[in-house]
Amino acid sequence: MKFCSNCGSGQITLQIPPGDNRERFVCPACQTIHYQNPNIVAGCLPVWEDKVLLCRRAIEPAHGLWNVPSGYLENGESVADGARREVWEEAAARVKIDYLISLYNLPKINQIYLQFVGELVDGAFGVGEESLETALFTEADIPWKEMAFTSSVFTLKRYFEDRRTGVKRLHRADYPAV
CATH class of the missing domain: 3.90.79.10 (Nucleoside Triphosphate Pyrophosphohydrolase)
Incomplete structure (x- = not known):
């Protein structure tokens, strides 16, 4: 994932969000977590x-x-x-x-x-x-x-x-x- 679908930022990072146990794509600009599910x-x-x-x-x-x-x-x-x-x-x-x-x-x-x-x-x-x-x-x-x-x-x-x-x-x- 390269861009945030919520705010358009191009600085998506792969990290474990607080309270989670898996790496997720997170937008540091708006804090949206982009879940990818089956x-x-x-x-x-x-x-x-x-x-x-x-x-x-x-x-x-x-x-x-x-x-x-x-x-x-x-x-x-x-x-x-x-x-x-x-x-x-x-x-x-x-x-x-x-x-x-x-x-x-x-x-x-x-x-x-x-x-x-x-x-x-x-x-x-x-x-x-x-x-x-x-x-x-x-x-x-x-x-x-x-x-x-x-x-x-x-x-x-x-x-x-x-x-x-x-x-x-x-x-x-x-x-x-x-």
Whole structure:
């Protein structure tokens, strides 16, 4: 950080503010502490009958690979609303959120994934501007070697395990495992 977004000063310093225990960017001119916190990624695994909807990415990172529709949560948006929006943006589909299936931490890149399972409304979907294509897959047909992110693989595996046992539960993990 080079400039204070509060007063415009160009003398930002990295220091531990009084009463804190971590280094923060602090503006010596106006004393504003600029906190940098993890990004929340919201997503939803759309389900239709015995299949799940995946999207082939049209954007980086991982252009051309498959993923569970997910993206950064926007300010003023609930996690469920963000998940629904991402499904719309990536797959031109509406979902009825069922339950939260995964909380997936990526501390090395400051991201936290929260992914839901949701029913694809009327089985309708298309291709959003962030996707090259979308498709419904049975468990046997998932393109595992072409998956973009470990978070998508984690969510898919937990979903199919839970479906076999008839249990809907929240799964938590860190990547890499700690």
